Amino acid sequence: MSVNVSAVEKVQQAYERIAAADRPEVWIALREEPEVLAEARDIDARVAAGERLPLAGVLVAVKDNIDVAGLATTAGCPAFAFAPEVDAPSVARLRAAGAIVLGKTNLDQFATGLVGTRSPYGAVRNAWRPDRISGGSSSGSAVAVALSFVDIALGTDTAGSGRVPAALNGIFGIKPTVGLVPTTGVVPACWSIDVVTVFARDLGLGRLAAETMEGADGIDPLIRVAEALPGLEPAPRVAIPTPEHLEGLAPGWVEAFRGVVDRLAASGVEIVEVDIAPLLEGAVLLYGGAFVAERTAAVGDFIRENADLVGSDIDPTVATIVGGGEKFTAVDAFRDRERLRRLGLAGARLLEGTAALLTPTTTWHPTLTEVAADPIGANARMGRYTNFANLLDYASLALPAGTVDGFPFGVMLTAPAFSDRRLAELARRIVDAEIDILVVGAHLTGQPLNHQLTAAGGRFSRAVRTAASYRLHALPTVPPKPGLRRVDEGRVEARGAAIAGEVWTLPAHGFGSFVAALPQPMTIGRVTLEDGSSVAGFLAEPVALEGAADISAYGGWLAYLRRDQSAE
Structure with a gap:
C-alpha cells in the first residue's frame, strides 16, 4: 500500500496506468471508474472517521x-456466463477489510492450463515480454499485479495456476493449504483440491490478504482450521532436488537455482539433497490418471451439451482435457487414490526433518508461438514441481529470485499442510538476506566487470586472502579474467597457494540476478578463506583451465597484471 495516498488517488492512478499500458487482454470485465471512485471515497471517509480497515484502499483484481x-x-467462456448475486467469501472478506475490486481478469478457460493462452478473450501476454506467455491459469491476475494495475489479485490453484504465472512475471504467488480459504463462489476445476490464491508484489501484503480470507463460511464442507505450528528453528534444514531432477530446465535456470541455494545456505540454513521422485510421480497423476475425471465432473456436462461451440466459445484444448476424464472408471479412481497415498507417504518420509522443499517454480518460459505449436506438450512441462502440492496436501509459496537473460526466474517453497506462515518466514531469508561473495579477478575494485557488482546493489566489504589450497590461472577471455580452482590436497604434486581477493556484500535479490548472468566457464561455489571461514566465490570449470597459464605464484590477479611494471 502506498503511504499517505488516499484510496481515491490510488484508483485514479490505477486507471491511468491501465489506459497507458494498453493491455486489454488482461481483463474480462473492468468496472467503470466513477463507480469505483465512489467506493474509494467511502473507504477514505470511513478511515477518516477512525474505522480500522487493515486493507483500506488496497486495489484488487479477481480471476x-x-x-x-x-x-x-x-470462467473464461462467454456461453457459460452467469450473474452471481453475492461475492464469493474470499472476495467479501477482502472488501470488508477495505479492499477495492477493480474488475475480473482473464484466465485459461475453466482454470485448465498453465500457459495463459487458452481463452476466447485472448492470450494474456507476459508483463515483461509480450512475445512470451504469462503462465496460467490465473494469467490476467498475475499480469495485473506485475504491471502495477492493482496491489494484489486473486487466482485459483489446482495444478500450479497460482504459482507458475507468479514465477513468469516476477511476483509472489501464495498458495495456502487446501481448505483454509473457502472455495464457495468459485467455479470448480477439481473441487476437492482447488485453492484460492493471492498474487502480490509485497509478501507481507500478500500474506495479510491470504489470512484475511481464511475461515469457515458455513457452506464449504471442505473448510479446515489452521493448525498452529512452531516457528522455524535457528538453523532449519531445507531439501532441494538431486541433480537429475533439475535436468531439462531452461538455459541458465539451474545456475540461478543454485545461486538461491547458496543464499539460503549463507543465511544459516542447512541444505540437504533429496530424491523427490515419489512427489514427481504423484504429480503425473493429476492429468495422467483418474484424477482428471474431477475436471469432467465440474464442467464436462456443459462442454458436452455445447459441443457446437468448441472452437469459438469453448477452447478446443480445454475441451479435450476435460473430456479425457470420461475414459476412467471408478476402479481406476480407487487404484490411483491408493497409488497417490503410497507415493505421498514415501515423499513425506524423504522430507522428514526438513522445513520445506525448495525447487524452481517451473521449468521454462516458452513463447506464445511455441505454445501454439504444441499446446498440450508445452503445458505439461510447466507443472513438474507444482502438480503434486494440492494432491498431497502441501502449502506452497512462489517467490521471485532474480532474472535469467532478462526474464524473471522464480523459486518455490513447499511444505506440509498448515506450514503457510513458516514458508513466508523462510522466503524472507531468500528475499531479504545479504550474501557475501568473493571475487578474485575482473570483478575486483577498478577492474572492468566491477560495475556488474555495483549494478546488483553490491558494496565492498573487505580485502581477504584464500586459504593456501587454491591455484589461479589466466584465462584467454575478453576481458581477461582468472580462474580459481581448489587443489586436490591428497595428491603430493598438488600444492596450493593463498590468493588475494575481495569480499563484496550483495542484497539477495541482486545476488540471484548477478549469478544468473555469469558466463561460462565461471561458476559459484564455497571458498575457504585464510581465517578458516567460507564464502560464496568465483570458481572456474576444470575444462576451462586446460592449457591456461598457472599464475598462482603472483598471489593474485592484480599482482599478475602489474608483473611487467614489477620487472622494470
Whole structure:
C-alpha cells in the first residue's frame, strides 16, 4: 500500500496506468471508474472517521472464476456466463477489510492450463515480454499485479495456476493449504483440491490478504482450521532436488537455482539433497490418471451439451482435457487414490526433518508461438514441481529470485499442510538476506566487470586472502579474467597457494540476478578463506583451465597484471 495516498488517488492512478499500458487482454470485465471512485471515497471517509480497515484502499483484481457481485462470472467462456448475486467469501472478506475490486481478469478457460493462452478473450501476454506467455491459469491476475494495475489479485490453484504465472512475471504467488480459504463462489476445476490464491508484489501484503480470507463460511464442507505450528528453528534444514531432477530446465535456470541455494545456505540454513521422485510421480497423476475425471465432473456436462461451440466459445484444448476424464472408471479412481497415498507417504518420509522443499517454480518460459505449436506438450512441462502440492496436501509459496537473460526466474517453497506462515518466514531469508561473495579477478575494485557488482546493489566489504589450497590461472577471455580452482590436497604434486581477493556484500535479490548472468566457464561455489571461514566465490570449470597459464605464484590477479611494471 502506498503511504499517505488516499484510496481515491490510488484508483485514479490505477486507471491511468491501465489506459497507458494498453493491455486489454488482461481483463474480462473492468468496472467503470466513477463507480469505483465512489467506493474509494467511502473507504477514505470511513478511515477518516477512525474505522480500522487493515486493507483500506488496497486495489484488487479477481480471476473470473471467482464470484464478484455485479459482474458476470464467465470462467473464461462467454456461453457459460452467469450473474452471481453475492461475492464469493474470499472476495467479501477482502472488501470488508477495505479492499477495492477493480474488475475480473482473464484466465485459461475453466482454470485448465498453465500457459495463459487458452481463452476466447485472448492470450494474456507476459508483463515483461509480450512475445512470451504469462503462465496460467490465473494469467490476467498475475499480469495485473506485475504491471502495477492493482496491489494484489486473486487466482485459483489446482495444478500450479497460482504459482507458475507468479514465477513468469516476477511476483509472489501464495498458495495456502487446501481448505483454509473457502472455495464457495468459485467455479470448480477439481473441487476437492482447488485453492484460492493471492498474487502480490509485497509478501507481507500478500500474506495479510491470504489470512484475511481464511475461515469457515458455513457452506464449504471442505473448510479446515489452521493448525498452529512452531516457528522455524535457528538453523532449519531445507531439501532441494538431486541433480537429475533439475535436468531439462531452461538455459541458465539451474545456475540461478543454485545461486538461491547458496543464499539460503549463507543465511544459516542447512541444505540437504533429496530424491523427490515419489512427489514427481504423484504429480503425473493429476492429468495422467483418474484424477482428471474431477475436471469432467465440474464442467464436462456443459462442454458436452455445447459441443457446437468448441472452437469459438469453448477452447478446443480445454475441451479435450476435460473430456479425457470420461475414459476412467471408478476402479481406476480407487487404484490411483491408493497409488497417490503410497507415493505421498514415501515423499513425506524423504522430507522428514526438513522445513520445506525448495525447487524452481517451473521449468521454462516458452513463447506464445511455441505454445501454439504444441499446446498440450508445452503445458505439461510447466507443472513438474507444482502438480503434486494440492494432491498431497502441501502449502506452497512462489517467490521471485532474480532474472535469467532478462526474464524473471522464480523459486518455490513447499511444505506440509498448515506450514503457510513458516514458508513466508523462510522466503524472507531468500528475499531479504545479504550474501557475501568473493571475487578474485575482473570483478575486483577498478577492474572492468566491477560495475556488474555495483549494478546488483553490491558494496565492498573487505580485502581477504584464500586459504593456501587454491591455484589461479589466466584465462584467454575478453576481458581477461582468472580462474580459481581448489587443489586436490591428497595428491603430493598438488600444492596450493593463498590468493588475494575481495569480499563484496550483495542484497539477495541482486545476488540471484548477478549469478544468473555469469558466463561460462565461471561458476559459484564455497571458498575457504585464510581465517578458516567460507564464502560464496568465483570458481572456474576444470575444462576451462586446460592449457591456461598457472599464475598462482603472483598471489593474485592484480599482482599478475602489474608483473611487467614489477620487472622494470
